Structure formats: structure tokens, C-alpha cells
Amino acid sequence: MLYSLCFLLFMIGLYCVLVKKNMIKIVVGILLMEYAVNLFLVMLGWRKVADGAVAPIAAGGDLLDKAGTVSQLFVSRAVDPLPQALVLTSIVIGLGSLALMVAICIRTYEKYGTFDITRIRRLKG
Amino acid sequence: MKGMTIIVKTVSSWIKVLVFLFGIYIILFGHLTPGGGFSGGVILAGSYVLLLLAFGREYAEENLPLPIASKLDCIAAFLFIALALLGFIYGAGFFFYNFLQQELMADCNAAGKLVSAGAIPLYNIFIGLKVAASLFLVVLVLSAFRSESDPTEGQE
Amino acid sequence: MSLNIPLPLFIALPLAVAFLLPLFGTKTRGFASFIAVLTTAALLVFSIFSFGRFEVYCVGRWTIPLGINLVLDGISALMLLTISIVSFAAILFSNRYMEQYTAKSKYLSLFLLMVTGMNGVVLSGDIFNLFVFLEIASIASYALVGFGCQHEELEAAFKYMVLGSVASMFVLFAVGVVYGNTGSLNMAVISKHVAENGLNTGLAFALALFIAGFGLKAALVPFHAWLPDAHPSAPAPISAMLSGVLIKALGIYSLSRIIFNVLGVSVPISWVLITLGLLSMVIGALLAIGQWDFKRLLAYSSISQIGYVMFGIGLAALILSKKGNPVWASLAMLGGLFHLMNHAVFKSLLFLTSGSIEMSTGTRQLKELGGLAEKLPITRSACTIASASIAGIPPFNGFWSKLILVIAAVQAGFYTLAAVTVFVSIVTLIMFLKVQRYVFLGELPENLKSVVEHRGLMAFAMIFLAVLCVLMGALVIYEPFRVVVLDNAVNALLDGLAYAGKVLNAQILNGQ
Numbered sequence: 001m002l003y004s005l006c007f008l009l010f011m012i013g014l015y016c017v018l019v020k021k022n023m024i025k026i027v028v029g030i031l032l033m034e035y036a037v038n039l040f041l042v043m044l045g046w047r048k049v050a051d052g053a054v055a056p057i058a059a060g061g062d063l064l065d066k067a068g069t070v071s072q073l074f075v076s077r078a079v080d081p082l083p084q085a086l087v088l089t090s091i092v093i094g095l096g097s098l099a100l101m102v103a104i105c106i107r108t109y110e111k112y113g114t115f116d117i118t119r120i121r122r123l124k125g
Numbered sequence: 126m127k128g129m130t131i132i133v134k135t136v137s138s139w140i141k142v143l144v145f146l147f148g149i150y151i152i153l154f155g156h157l158t159p160g161g162g163f164s165g166g167v168i169l170a171g172s173y174v175l176l177l178l179a180f181g182r183e184y185a186e187e188n189l190p191l192p193i194a195s196k197l198d199c200i201a202a203f204l205f206i207a208l209a210l211l212g213f214i215y216g217a218g219f220f221f222y223n224f225l226q227q228e229l230m231a232d233c234n235a236a237g238k239l240v241s242a243g244a245i246p247l248y249n250i251f252i253g254l255k256v257a258a259s260l261f262l263v264v265l266v267l268s269a270f271r272s273e274s275d276p277t278e279g280q281e
Numbered sequence: 282m283s284l285n286i287p288l289p290l291f292i293a294l295p296l297a298v299a300f301l302l303p304l305f306g307t308k309t310r311g312f313a314s315f316i317a318v319l320t321t322a323a324l325l326v327f328s329i330f331s332f333g334r335f336e337v338y339c340v341g342r343w344t345i346p347l348g349i350n351l352v353l354d355g356i357s358a359l360m361l362l363t364i365s366i367v368s369f370a371a372i373l374f375s376n377r378y379m380e381q382y383t384a385k386s387k388y389l390s391l392f393l394l395m396v397t398g399m400n401g402v403v404l405s406g407d408i409f410n411l412f413v414f415l416e417i418a419s420i421a422s423y424a425l426v427g428f429g430c431q432h433e434e435l436e437a438a439f440k441y442m443v444l445g446s447v448a449s450m451f452v453l454f455a456v457g458v459v460y461g462n463t464g465s466l467n468m469a470v471i472s473k474h475v476a477e478n479g480l481n482t483g484l485a486f487a488l489a490l491f492i493a494g495f496g497l498k499a500a501l502v503p504f505h506a507w508l509p510d511a512h513p514s515a516p517a518p519i520s521a522m523l524s525g526v527l528i529k530a531l532g533i534y535s536l537s538r539i540i541f542n543v544l545g546v547s548v549p550i551s552w553v554l555i556t557l558g559l560l561s562m563v564i565g566a567l568l569a570i571g572q573w574d575f576k577r578l579l580a581y582s583s584i585s586q587i588g589y590v591m592f593g594i595g596l597a598a599l600i601l602s603k604k605g606n607p608v609w610a611s612l613a614m615l616g617g618l619f620h621l622m623n624h625a626v627f628k629s630l631l632f633l634t635s636g637s638i639e640m641s642t643g644t645r646q647l648k649e650l651g652g653l654a655e656k657l658p659i660t661r662s663a664c665t666i667a668s669a670s671i672a673g674i675p676p677f678n679g680f681w682s683k684l685i686l687v688i689a690a691v692q693a694g695f696y697t698l699a700a701v702t703v704f705v706s707i708v709t710l711i712m713f714l715k716v717q718r719y720v721f722l723g724e725l726p727e728n729l730k731s732v733v734e735h736r737g738l739m740a741f742a743m744i745f746l747a748v749l750c751v752l753m754g755a756l757v758i759y760e761p762f763r764v765v766v767l768d769n770a771v772n773a774l775l776d777g778l779a780y781a782g783k784v785l786n787a788q789i790l791n792g793q
Contacts, residue, residue, distance in 0.1 A: 003461075010450070010454060013450075014447065017443060017447060023439065026443055030443065030446045030447065030450070033446075033447065033450045034446075034450060036454075037450055037453045037454050037457060040454065040457050041453075041457045041460075044457060044460060044461045055159075057158065057159060082460075082466075083457075083460070086409055086456075086457075086460075088163065089409075089413060090453060092163055093413065093416045093420075095260075096416075096420055097416070097420050097423075097442070097446060097449075099263045099267070100420060100423060100424055100442070101439075101442055101446070102267060103266070103267060104423075104427055104435060104438050104439050104442060105439070106267065107427070107430060107435050108435045108436065108439060111431070111432050111435060112432065120436050120439075121436075122432055122433050122436055195303065196303075196304060199300045199301070199303050199304050200300075200304070202300040203297060203300045203301055206293055206296055206297045206300070207297070209289075209293065210293060210297075212341070213287070213289070219339070219340070219341060219342045220287070220289035220293065220338075220340050220341070221289075221340050221341035222341050222342050
């Protein structure tokens with residue numbers, strides 16, 4: 001059911017994109033959608049283990065056995081690392097598109113003198 | 126921007142070194158602990174952004190001029206691809222093949238050592254440089270949006 | 282014909298050159314554009330040699346359930362060729378055209394990044410990588426639409442960027458749902474899972490998200506609002522790339538790959554596709570006919586022509602899922618894919634001619650133009666050929682694909698749909714007669730008496746595409762060409778979920 005909360009957050013972001021008139025608020029709405037998806041991806045890696053799951057990092061300690069390879073205990077308790085890699089990638093992509101979006105907003109403000117999209121309407125038809 | 130008060134300037138001139146070193150640590154230990162090229166690169170860029178906030182834009186630009194940052198950005202990305210292509214040459218036709226791990230450094234790939242994991246630390250270093258340079262460029266360009274710089278920075 | 286190009290080169294070559302180009306200063310700018318032209322020419326040669334191959338490439342020698350893989354099959358090869366043809370022509374054209382703008386090396390770098398992204402989307406064998414390359418191509422295209430930094434460009438870029446980002450988020454959400462339901466991101470493994478267990482609620486939800494996301498990227502009708510603003514505002518070669526290949530590689534290709542090969546076709550989904558196609562076809566054409574801005578008219582007509590492609594693919598899906606005659610299914614698919622290829626060629630040619638007209642006269646309002654037939658002879662003939670193609674006049678390529686689509690619809694018993702297709706074709710003809718009438722015929726306005734045509738590479742790019750428009754009919758008429766280029770692509774999609782078996786077996790055969 002937590003997943004549907006993620007979807008709710010996603011929808012709040014979508015609502016923000018569709019309804020708000022301010023360019024910056026639209027950008028915030030897109031970011032909300034992005035974070036909802038990231039949260040969803042991280043939650044996909046969740047797993048229930050009796051003594052508690054561990055982060056998927058084999059940094060030493062009892063998680064490595066004598067031969068220096070990953071122990072069975074670690075494998076049985078670590079959470080799924082793949083969604084975390086996905087989230088990292090999507091954060092990087094989000095950073096790139098955020099920078100571009102903010103740059104476009106600033107440039108538009110320079111040209112039009114406003115962030116209100118109802119007043120930025122030169123293209124019609 | 127003129128910069129902030131003397132207190133902020135003094136403290137940030139001490140902290141900037143620590144932040145920079147921490148960024149390097151995150152990049153170098155990327156294959157062992159959480160972190161890696163991207164996170165470390167962000168921290169490296171963060172140390173320059175700290176300078177930018179505390180001392181003003183001109184000071185930060187003197188430390189890392191814009192042309193150098195953008196060249197560093199391109200060169201690091203190019204080296205990353207070149208390394209992947211090296212994997213192609215050494216790895217029997219496999220792009221991104223970790224050739225150092227399997228052939229050249231077979232003795233030192235015990236998990237948990239700093240010098241292990243073959244070519245992955247090199248990839249991390251290039252990514253770190255690329256991210257640091259491009260993120261610094263983004264912040265610099267956005268902080269100076271009245272000058273004639275194009276808004277196409279920050280795509281990667 | 283045994284030039285075995287390793288698949289990652291399609292992605293690595295433009296990417297490496299894209300990062301190399303900004304290093305050149307203003308003095309060596311000519312050299313930078315020379316390298317860019319050389320890169321696209323090399324990609325064109327590579328993509329010609331990629332026909333007839335089926336290959337699975339494991340990046341970094343990690344085999345399928347673990348690593349990332351690239352898959353080259355018929356439809357990938359077809360898309361690669363289309364992308365390479367259009368990008369080659371566009372970059373030749375922009376060599377002279379982009380002198381009007383500053384920062385040409387940044388332009389070339391973004392252009393090559395966009396090519397990288399599209400090649401990656403077409404070759405990628407797992408859905409998350411597809412998303413990553415989709416984002417590379419889209420972010421580069423957002424920046425390119427806003428490249429001029431004027432009022433209209435920025436407004437269009439913002440609109441495009443907001444809708445594009447929403448589409449990407451839909452796709453990413455769908456990728457997450459698919460991973461949660463099948464435990465894998467690899468297309469072949471997911472496809473195998475679906476073939477064994479069927480489509481559960483989660484996957485159906487993901488499919489709906491995919492249709493919304495890729496539909497937004499492809500500008501099918503309920504999702505088309507951004508296209509008529511974004512495509513005309515970009516520089517002409519970029520409009521050619523966006524309308525010519527970007528919406529197809531990012532929208533149509535990805536959607537049909539996911540539906541046919543990964544999640545499987547079903548009757549309701551096919552009806553959704555057909556409805557989207559028909560709506561785009563009719564509404565796009567009807568909106569286009571009232572436009573007075575040349576590039577805006579072309580953009581609306583792109584929506585209409587994309588509708589044809591989607592209609593062909595949807596019809597094939599419907600026949601396939603109803604277990605109808607496979608010959609009709611492959612005929613419909615052939616029509617759709619051939620029209621995709623044709624549309625890439627003639628629509629990018631039309632956008633290039635609009636760029637040439639705009640560069641010579643400084644305007645693209647149809648009412649301000651006229652009588653340019655003698656002033657711009659090469660542009661005029663190229664535009665006439667492309668208009669004849671898009672309207673479906675017999676010897677040109679557009680005729681063959683529309684004919685195949687109509688035959689397929691009639692054979693399968695959908696007479697109404699066939700009639701709609703023919704009707705839209707007539708509307709398209711009227712639309713382009715209007716273009717001919719207002720741009721090239723009629724009175725030459727006083728202020729346009731002294732216009733000159735820009736020759737050289739710009740003219741060469743247009744002639745190259747115009748010759749292709751004439752010759753591409755051979756792809757269906759001449760049997761060996763059809764088998765290699767089109768039939769492979771058709772079969773790759775119509776194989777459906779057998780895709781999984783093919784990819785997994787090819788990997789074992791390679792012995793890695």
C-alpha cells in the first residue's frame with residue numbers, strides 16, 4: 001500500500017504541473033514527480049529479514065568470509081542493490097534536466113519579465 | 126556578488142580544503158564504500174560553490190576559470206569513453222570490459238583493498254572530474270545569468 | 282558485405298566526437314564541422330552494413346541476466362538507417378545554415394548527443410537503458426529547440442521540456458513497476474516472464490503508463506500539444522531531425538518494441554493504438570490545413586503522418602492478436618514501417634526547404650511569400666518532390682506506403698478505416714497544393730525581388746533527400762531489397778514474445 005502513496009505523490013506533482021501558472025512552481029511539480037518515482041524505485045528494493053536487512057555494501061566485518069569473498073549471510077540479508085543504482089542514475093539525469101530547465105526559466109524571465117505562463121503566449125494556433 | 130562577512134570568509138577558507146579532500150576520498154574509495162564518481166564530483170564542485178558563496182563570483186572564477194572548467198569537462202568525458210574503448214581493444218572486442226581486473230592486475234583483486242576492482246576506480250576518477258567541472262559550470266553560469274553565456278550547459 | 286561493425290560504436294562514436302568538438306576554438310570551427318559531417322557519414326556507412334545481421338552484444342562481457350546488452354535486429358537496423366540518413370542530411374545543411382547563430386561547436390556537440398541518444402534507444406536491450414538514452418536524446422533536443430534564445434524559442438523550449446519531462450517520468454515509473462513485477466529489466470527476460478505467466482494487473486498498469494509516456498514523446502493526438510510549438514521554433518535542420526526521426530525513435534519505435542516484443546499484444550491494446558493513430562491522422566491533417574506559418578503547417582502534418590505509422594502498426598497488432606491471416610498482419614506492418622522511413626525522408630526534406638526559404642527571404646509566413654519558383658529553383662523542385670511524396674502521388678515513395686496501408690486495411694475487412702486513410706491523403710494533397718500555390722506560384726512580392734538561393738552543401742543535402750524520395754519506391758518493388766530492409770524489420774516485430782527466445786539463444790551461441 002505504500003506504493004500507492006508513491007503514486008499519490010506522483011499525482012500531486014502532476015497536478016502541480018498542470019494547474020500552477022508560475023514557471024518555477026511547474027519546475028517544482030516536475031521535481032515532485034521525479035522524487036516520487038525515485039522513492040518508488042528505492043522502495044522496490046525493500047525486503048523483510050528476521051534480524052533486519054543490511055545495506056548492500058560488502059565493506060568487511062562478518063559479511064566477508066575468510067577467502068575475502070562475500071558470505072552467504074550477507075547474501076541472505078542484503079537488500080536489492082539494483083533499484084539503488086537506478087535511483088542514482090535517475091538523480092543524475094534529473095540534475096541535468098533541472099539545470100537546463102532553470103536556465104530556460106531564467107532566460108525567459110529576462111525576455112518577458114515575468115514567470116506567469118498566462119502572460120508568456122506568443123505562440124498560437 | 127561581493128562575498129560575505131569576515132567570519133564566513135575565514136571559516137570557509139579553512140573548510141574548503143576539508144571538503145575538497147573529502148570529495149577526493151569519496152571518489153577514490155568509490156568501489157569500496159558508498160559513493161563514487163558522481164557523489165564525489167558533487168562534493169568537489171561543492172567546495173568551489175562554497176568559495177563562490179563566501180568570496181563572490183570573481184574569486185571563484187579566478188580559482189577555476191570558466192574555459193578551463195569547460196575543457197576539463199570535455200576532456201574527462203572523452204577519457205571516459207576512451208577507457209571504455211580500451212576495454213574494447215584489450216577485452217577481445219568487449220566495450221567497457223574491465224581489462225585491468227582480469228589480465229593485468231590479477232594478483233591484487235581481493236575485495237576490500239584500495240587497489241582492486243581493475244579499471245573501475247579510473248572510471249570513477251574521470252566521472253568525478255566531469256561532474257565536478259560541469260556542476261561548477263552550471264552554478265557559475267546560473268549565478269551570472271546576465272552575462273552572455275548560453276543556457277545549454279548541464280546536459281550530460 | 283562482411284564489415285562487422287561492433288554495435289557499441291554506434292553509440293560511442295558520436296558520443297566521443299560530441300565531447301571532442303567543444304575543445305576546438307573559434308578559429309578551427311570549420312574543422313569541427315568537418316569532423317561532425319565525417320562522423321555522421323561514417324554512421325551512415327555503418328548502418329548500411331548492419332542490415333541482415335542479428336546480434337546480441339553483452340557490454341563488458343556480462344551475460345544477460347546480469348549485464349547490459351545491445352540487440353541489433355531487423356527493426357533496429359531499419360531505424361539506424363533512418364536516423365543516419367536524416368542526420369547526415371541535416372548536418373550537411375546546418376553547415377551553412379547555422380552560420381546565423383553563435384556557438385556552432387556547441388550546436389554540433391548537442392546534435393551528436395541527440396544522435397547518440399537515438400542510436401542508443403534503438404539498440405538498447407533493456408528498458409532502463411532505453412530510458413537513459415531517451416533522456417539523453419530528449420535533453421539535447423530541449424536545448425536545441427531553445428538554441429536561438431529568442432522569445433518564441435524559449436517559450437517553445439519550456440513547453441516542450443515540461444511535457445517531455447512528464448513523459449519521461451511516466452516511462453521511468455513504468456520501468457519501476459515492470460521491475461517490481463518481473464524482477465528484471467532485460468527485455469528478453471521480461472518477455473519470457475510474460476510469455477510464461479501472462480500479464481498481471483501491475484504489468485497492465487505499466488503498459489498504460491508506457492502508452493502515455495511514449496505517446497507524449499511521439500505526439501499522438503491527445504498528447505500532441507507541444508509539437509506544433511516546439512518543431513517550428515527550432516533551427517530548420519533540428520526541426521528536420523525532430524520531426525524526421527526523434528519522435529519516431531523515441532515514440533513509435535519504443536512503444537512498438539515494448540508492446541510487441543516485451544509485454545505482448547492483445548485486442549484492447551491494438552484498438553487503443555488504432556484509435557490513437559486515426560485521431561492523429563484526421564485531427565493533425567484538419568488542423569494543418571488552416572495554418573499560415575509554413576513550418577507550423579509542416580509540424581501539424583507530422584502529427585497526421587505519425588498517425589499513419591501508428592495506424593499501420595496498430596492494425597498489424599489487431600490482426601495478430603485476433604489470430605487473423607499473418608500475411609495481412611505483415612502487410613499492415615510493412616506499410617506502417619515503410620511509411621515511417623518515407624516520412625523521415627520527405628518530412629525532413631520539407632523542413633530543410635522551409636529553412637532554405639526562410640534563410641533567403643527572412644520569413645516563413647505563407648501570405649508574405651509568392652512567386653519564388655524561378656528565384657529558388659533547387660528548393661522549388663525539392664519541395665515539389667517532397668510534397669508529391671507526402672500526398673501520395675504515384676512514382677514517389679509516399680504513394681507505395683499509403684497504398685500498402687490501404688490494401689492491408691481493405692484485406693482485413695476494415696473498409697471504413699481504409700476510407701479514412703484515403704480521405705486524409707486527399708486532405709494532405711490539398712494542404713501541399715496550398716503550399717505550392719502560396720510559396721512558389723503567384724505574384725512575387727516587391728521586397729523579395731532580390732532574393733538569392735544558397736547553393737553548396739545546403740542544396741546538396743536537399744538533392745540527396747529528394748533523390749531518395751524518388752528511389753525509395755524500389756524498396757518495395759525490388760524483391761531482394763524488400764527482404765533485407767523491410768521484411769526483416771516486420772518479422773522482428775511480428776515475432777512477438779518469441780523475441781526472448783531469439784535473444785537468449787543468440788547469446789548462448791556466441792559462447793560468452
